[in-house]
Amino acid sequence: MNYDVVIIGGGLAGLTAALHLNQSGFQVSVVEKNQYPNHKVCGEYVSNEVKPYLKNLGVDLDNMECPQIDTLQLSTHSGQSITAKLPLGGFGISRYELDAILYQNALVRNIPFFFGTATDIQFLNDNFHITVPGHQKLKAKWVIGAYGKRSILDKKLNRTFMSNKSPWLGVKCHYAYDDFPNNLVALHNFKGGYGGLSKTERGHVNFCYLTTFESFKNYKNVAEFNLKVVSLNPFLGQFLRNASPVFEKPISIAQVSFERKKPVQNHILMCGDSAGLIHPLCGNGMAMAIHAAKIASECIIQSKVQSRDFIEKAYAKRWKKEFRNRLWTGRQLQRLLISEFGANMAIRTVTKSEKLLRSMIRRTHGKPILV
Numbered sequence: 205m206n207y208d209v210v211i212i213g214g215g216l217a218g219l220t221a222a223l224h225l226n227q228s229g230f231q232v233s234v235v236e237k238n239q240y241p242n243h244k245v246c247g248e249y250v251s252n253e254v255k256p257y258l259k260n261l262g263v264d265l266d267n268m269e270c271p272q273i274d275t276l277q278l279s280t281h282s283g284q285s286i287t288a289k290l291p292l293g294g295f296g297i298s299r300y301e302l303d304a305i306l307y308q309n310a311l312v313r314n315i316p317f318f319f320g321t322a323t324d325i326q327f328l329n330d331n332f333h334i335t336v337p338g339h340q341k342l343k344a345k346w347v348i349g350a351y352g353k354r355s356i357l358d359k360k361l362n363r364t365f366m367s368n369k370s371p372w373l374g375v376k377c378h379y380a381y382d383d384f385p386n387n388l389v390a391l392h393n394f395k396g397g398y399g400g401l402s403k404t405e406r407g408h409v410n411f412c413y414l415t416t417f418e419s420f421k422n423y424k425n426v427a428e429f430n431l432k433v434v435s436l437n438p439f440l441g442q443f444l445r446n447a448s449p450v451f452e453k454p455i456s457i458a459q460v461s462f463e464r465k466k467p468v469q470n471h472i473l474m475c476g477d478s479a480g481l482i483h484p485l486c487g488n489g490m491a492m493a494i495h496a497a498k499i500a501s502e503c504i505i506q507s508k509v510q511s512r513d514f515i516e517k518a519y520a521k522r523w524k525k526e527f528r529n530r531l532w533t534g535r536q537l538q539r540l541l542i543s544e545f546g547a548n549m550a551i552r553t554v555t556k557s558e559k560l561l562r563s564m565i566r567r568t569h570g571k572p573i574l575v
């Protein structure tokens with residue numbers, strides 16, 4: 205089967221690129237490992253910068269009753285805290301819902317989906333040949349790699365970050381807890397990690413955290429880790445004692461890597477987490493994935509008049525210009541906040557100046573994506 209573009213991975217980056225390219229008249233298809241809807245480990249706070257662009261693609265999130273979030277709370281291990289207004293703000297929506305909405309929009313436009321794991325991509329004679337077991341071989345002029353943080357394909361492509369073990373794991377669960385304010389996203393540090401709390405469209409509170417394997421390994425399971433480590437932060441302790449889990453059990457992912465990756469590899473335009481994951485404390489990974497999809501789509505649209513080499517270089521340049529500094533700032537912030545001393549010092553400093561905190565938020569976020 206022949207397409208202009210095959211997108212590997214139907215998460216936020218992949219689905220957005222599919223809608224954009226379809227709107228521009230390209231024959232596009234998506235390969236996705238899992239059926240929709242499904243839960244993903246994610247903080248589920250989405251920056252408002254994506255709203256106008258998604259609306260332009262026909263996805264109007266204003267019709268949904270998502271909590272509108274305009275306030276950030278930060279706390280140290282011991283519970284010293286600061287609250288600040290978010291310059292642009294955002295909204296709370298579960299990945300279960302958000303990915304499914306984009307998928308439904310793609311179905312309405314008859315975009316074909318191949319459900320299965322892409323296991324190989326070969327680039328021969330200026331065309332890609334994609335293997336998805338259980339399906340006929342797919343052929344395409346362009347491939348967008350939107351398959352997230354880590355995939356079997358990264359191994360096939362010999363991407364360097366795959367040879368290094370990542371110490372990070374992520375855990376997420378939804379809770380019923382009425383006392384949590386609708387307009388708040390809270391980021392609480394604990395020994396060896398930090399967790400975010402914010403409400404979703406169903407009124408549940410999403411609690412999602414990132415921690416090191418080193419901190420986690422001495423405990424039997426998530427429940428024991430929550431009790432003995434996470435709950436030592438007074439805000440998280442109060443939350444976990446009073447909130448009731450909605451999931452049967454938390455979901456988790458291991459090997460979350462924040463290492464540098466290339467935005468173009470083997471002629472594939474990498475998009476979203478496949479090109480680089482920002483530290484979750486910045487709350488901007490989803491917006492970046494959606495924005496990268498726009499950039500990749502715009503570059504591929506230029507292929508009508510430009511060479512492959514030109515498009516690849518243009519994409520890499522635009523990707524770096526838009527995201528490189530945000531990723532760098534995210535890395536520095538994470539390094540600072542993960543240690544008890546660093547977190548205390550940072551919060552003492554920003555307590556003296558809300559302006560400084562707002563400037564840090566601006567450095568990790570973009571402006572509303574222009575349409």
Ligand SMILES: Cc1cc2nc3c(=O)[nH]c(=O)nc-3n(C[C@H](O)[C@H](O)[C@H](O)COP(=O)(O)OP(=O)(O)OC[C@H]3O[C@@H](n4cnc5c(N)ncnc54)[C@H](O)[C@@H]3O)c2cc1C
Binds near residue numbers: 236250322484487491
């Ligand atoms: C703990 C944690 C908390 C976070 N909190 C936030 C937050 O609050 N706000 C925010 O904006 N960002 C947050 N992020 C970041 C955000 O989740 C990601 O940046 C975002 O999901 C990236 O979207 P994506 O489309 O690149 O990848 P994904 O959404 O992961 O999509 C990738 C898709 O590819 C599919 N796939 C993978 N391999 C294959 C294959 N070989 N073949 C076919 N399909 C494949 C997967 O099934 C998946 O559906 C957080 C991340 C973590 C780890």
